[in-house]
Amino acid sequence: MNGPVLILGAASGMARAVARSxxxxxxxxxxxxxxxxxxxxxxxxxxxxxxxxxTLYEFDALALDSHAAFVAALxxxxxxxxxxxGAMGTxxxxxxxxxxxxxxxxxxxxxxxxxxxxxANAMETRGSGTLVGISSVAGDRGRASNYVYGSAKxxxxxxxxxxxxxLAKKGVHVVTVLPGFVKTAMTEGMxxxxxxxxxxxxxxxxxxxxVTRKTNVIYxxxxxxxxxxxxxxxxxxxxxKTSI
Amino acid sequence: MTELSGWGRFPRVDCRVVTARNEADVRxxxxxxxxxxxxxGRAYGDAALNAGQTLDMTGMDRMLSFDEGVLVAEAGVLLxxxxxxxxxxxxxxxxxxxxxxxxxxxAIAADVHGKNHHIDGSFRSCVDWIDxxxxxxxxxxxxxxxxxxxxxxxxxxLTGVILRAQIxxxxxxxSWIVQESRxxxxxxxxxxxxxxxxxxxxxxxxxxCADGPHHGHSxxxxxxxxxxxxxxxxxxxxxxxxxxxxxxxxxVPAFVFKGFMLRMLNSAYWRLGKFRAGEALxxxxxxxxxxxxxxNWNRLYGKRGFVQFQCALPKDTASEGMEEIMRTIAASGExxxxxxxxxxxxxxxxxxxxxxxxxxxxxxxxxxxxxALMEQLDAITLAHKGRFxxxxxARMPEAVAxxxxxxxxxxxxxxxxxxxxxxxxxxxxxxxx
Ligand SMILES: Cc1cc2nc3c(=O)[nH]c(=O)nc-3n(C[C@H](O)[C@H](O)[C@H](O)COP(=O)(O)OP(=O)(O)OC[C@H]3O[C@@H](n4cnc5c(N)ncnc54)[C@H](O)[C@@H]3O)c2cc1C
Numbered sequence: 001m002n003g004p005v006l007i008l009g010a011a012s013g014m015a016r017a018v019a020r021s022x023x024x025x026x027x028x029x030x031x032x033x034x035x036x037x038x039x040x041x042x043x044x045x046x047x048x049x050x051x052x053x054x055t056l057y058e059f060d061a062l063a064l065d066s067h068a069a070f071v072a073a074l075x076x077x078x079x080x081x082x083x084x085x086g087a088m089g090t091x092x093x094x095x096x097x098x099x100x101x102x103x104x105x106x107x108x109x110x111x112x113x114x115x116x117x118x119x120a121n122a123m124e125t126r127g128s129g130t131l132v133g134i135s136s137v138a139g140d141r142g143r144a145s146n147y148v149y150g151s152a153k154x155x156x157x158x159x160x161x162x163x164x165x166x167l168a169k170k171g172v173h174v175v176t177v178l179p180g181f182v183k184t185a186m187t188e189g190m191x192x193x194x195x196x197x198x199x200x201x202x203x204x205x206x207x208x209x210x211v212t213r214k215t216n217v218i219y220x221x222x223x224x225x226x227x228x229x230x231x232x233x234x235x236x237x238x239x240x241k242t243s244i
Numbered sequence: 245m246t247e248l249s250g251w252g253r254f255p256r257v258d259c260r261v262v263t264a265r266n267e268a269d270v271r272x273x274x275x276x277x278x279x280x281x282x283x284x285g286r287a288y289g290d291a292a293l294n295a296g297q298t299l300d301m302t303g304m305d306r307m308l309s310f311d312e313g314v315l316v317a318e319a320g321v322l323l324x325x326x327x328x329x330x331x332x333x334x335x336x337x338x339x340x341x342x343x344x345x346x347x348x349x350x351a352i353a354a355d356v357h358g359k360n361h362h363i364d365g366s367f368r369s370c371v372d373w374i375d376x377x378x379x380x381x382x383x384x385x386x387x388x389x390x391x392x393x394x395x396x397x398x399x400x401x402l403t404g405v406i407l408r409a410q411i412x413x414x415x416x417x418x419s420w421i422v423q424e425s426r427x428x429x430x431x432x433x434x435x436x437x438x439x440x441x442x443x444x445x446x447x448x449x450x451x452x453c454a455d456g457p458h459h460g461h462s463x464x465x466x467x468x469x470x471x472x473x474x475x476x477x478x479x480x481x482x483x484x485x486x487x488x489x490x491x492x493x494x495x496v497p498a499f500v501f502k503g504f505m506l507r508m509l510n511s512a513y514w515r516l517g518k519f520r521a522g523e524a525l526x527x528x529x530x531x532x533x534x535x536x537x538x539x540n541w542n543r544l545y546g547k548r549g550f551v552q553f554q555c556a557l558p559k560d561t562a563s564e565g566m567e568e569i570m571r572t573i574a575a576s577g578e579x580x581x582x583x584x585x586x587x588x589x590x591x592x593x594x595x596x597x598x599x600x601x602x603x604x605x606x607x608x609x610x611x612x613x614x615x616a617l618m619e620q621l622d623a624i625t626l627a628h629k630g631r632f633x634x635x636x637x638a639r640m641p642e643a644v645a646x647x648x649x650x651x652x653x654x655x656x657x658x659x660x661x662x663x664x665x666x667x668x669x670x671x672x673x674x675x676x677x
Contacts, residue, residue: 013265013303041266041318045306048315049329188263 003079006030008059008115011038013184015084017200021208023050030078032059061085061111071118080211081119082132083112088186094148101148108152113159120163123172130211132175133160140228143244164216175210176217179203180224196221248298251542252288253549254610254638257670259295265303270405271381273299280669281401283350284322286343288552289638290670291400301349313413319349319406331484335413338370344533349406354635355398355596359446362589366598368397372410379666383407395657398596400634402658402667402677418481420470421531427518431460431570435563438587441466448586452514453606454579457567463517467531487529489539545609553618554605554633555625556588562602565628569621576617580606595654597633615639645675
């Protein structure tokens with residue numbers, strides 16, 4: 001296994017770690033994000049550390065009508081495509097302004113689903129490949145404190161699950177990644193409990209392992225599986241009264 | 245707000261921590277409020293703490309280019325990362341402190357020294373240039389010969405934020421070290437042995453300070469990079485892998501660091517060393533970073549943390565001064581678990597710590613009695629024309645720091661260049677830098 005790995009939304013802290021894990025494992029890396037100039041240093045880093053080949057692509061998750069051309073223009077259809085696109089916004093902002101909410105929903109669901117749909121079709125035709133979607137434990141149950149983001153991630157999680165179901169017979173594997181808290185720009189300033197907070201490197205290593213072993217769903221820190229099982233199972237009448 | 249401390253876990257300060265992942269993040273932070281840059285938090289005291297804004301640079305950890313030992317990298321890259329990347333290709337840092345878990349920016353800011361200072365000088369001797377963001381958010385590339393280069397190496401982050409730098413690595417033929425260890429029974433013997441081995445690249449002595457100078461048992465470790473001919477058959481020339489870390493339990497009863505127990509500990513270490521004296525082939529990690537294998541060993545001292553005392557004394561007063569320091573420690577009954585003695589070559593840079601002579605580093609639990617003891621050690625150091633290492637300091641009074649006339653010059657330069665208002669740490673405020 002050493003075909004190219006495409007990383008969508010490559011400017012995020014998590015994407016940087018994921019790219020390093022795959023580059024270290026010997027894959028050429030395709031980095032895609034808005035404003036590719038920002039990725040020059042990351043590309044230099046991957047080349048310097050691992051001697052890998054790195055190429056950069058302009059990509060806007062929200063420009064849905066550009067996705068077909070984006071996928072078609074890749075010099076090689078990747079062996080693995082990882083979507084790390086996302087935007088948290090703030091719950092307050094999303095509540096006050098439905099347009100802001102729409103931006104969060106489109107960035108976390110519509111955009112990622114669209115580009116993965118194009119890649120899925122191409123991989124299905126080829127008969128091989130792995131798609132990785134970075135969703136979130138926030139999608140496991142809507143909570144007052146971030147249900148706009150959570151609902152978009154819930155949609156994305158369901159999309160990935162369906163895609164996996166559809167492509168399983170076609171040689172294409174789909175991995176759903178459910179990170180809890182990860183130390184990135186997104187969680188900066190948030191007071192996240194240490195045992196539940198992963199380093200980006202952990203996520204990178206976990207995704208590489210999941211791709212290699214064809215795991216379906218991973219929680220980056222296993223404890224989240226238990227935490228979310230509990231949260232999902234709190235009866236609604238009780239859940240209404242909590243504020244988690 | 246995050247409760248932060250240096251490696252000694254003393255003092256602890258609630259800080260607003262901001263992470264930089266690229267130059268734009270640093271620019272925004274510099275424009276926002278006064279700040280101090282922070283690397284990997286391996287300075288012992290308060291050098292990398294600022295309540296209003298502490299800028300975590302570990303997110304800027306990209307290596308930008310490498311060509312025949314010349315590396316350009318961002319300031320947040322750790323030395324361990326550099327070693328794991330380039331040692332398998334035959335390159336090793338020119339100068340390394342006793343832990344590999346320091347950032348490039350932290351190594352430059354403290355102008356760290358290694359076991360080879362007497363031959364290779366401090367970290368600055370491998371630095372070609374530094375990209376520094378000043379108070380006006382302008383980035384300047386300072387290099388050898390520039391005044392600001394001299395102030396920045398050893399400037400403890402108080403001259404601006406180090407964004408990236410070009411450094412040179414050293415060619416090595418293997419990842420192994422040929423180590424010779426000698427067991428010595430007094431401070432005088434130890435210093436004489438250092439003087440005899442000036443041509444050996446690496447040297448360090450672990451010395452028992454609790455026992456007074458004349459019984460100052462020490463284990464002197466000499467080392468050089470092994471060449472393939474030194475290796476037994478079938479030993480790989482380069483072995484570089486992540487070793488699992490052993491967790492250290494939180495806190496050890498205070499009596500361990502006192503009196504009888506402490507003497508037992510030191511004497512056991514010495515006996516073990518004596519038993520093992522002679523030549524051995526050891527791997528790079530064991531030789532350079534014996535403590536890195538223990539995860540969070542800084543928690544050994546419990547909740548209150550610990551303070552390190554590290555001074556340098558000029559060559560002509562060193563043996564007398566060190567003897568007095570050791571006598572004073574022995575008399576106090578307080579003790580340092582293990583103390584480290586190293587030889588220094590000549591001073592370089594405007595404000596760096598090393599000076600031609602000897603340096604002694606010791607850990608003490610952070611309590612009233614050892615703080616009082618350290619005040620006595622301050623006085624002895626000053627009386628012998630010595631100076632103190634800011635990367636280890638957590639408690640010096642301003643007057644002691646300012647006894648080094650370079651501190652006054654540094655503060656004046658900072659005021660004049662408009663650095664004083666932008667770049668401040670708990671330490672710089674305490675010492676009036
Ligand atoms: C076990 C152990 C052994 C050690 N052995 C040695 C030794 O042998 N020799 C030696 O010299 N030191 C030694 N040290 C001290 C250590 O090398 C220094 O304190 C070093 O500066 C730590 O680097 P850091 O990245 O952790 O920096 P921090 O502790 O985070 O910061 C240290 C200083 O560097 C500044 N700084 C960090 N990054 C930047 C940046 N990007 N721009 C501007 N300023 C910055 C900070 O403001 C602060 O003043 C040792 C420390 C430990 C824990």
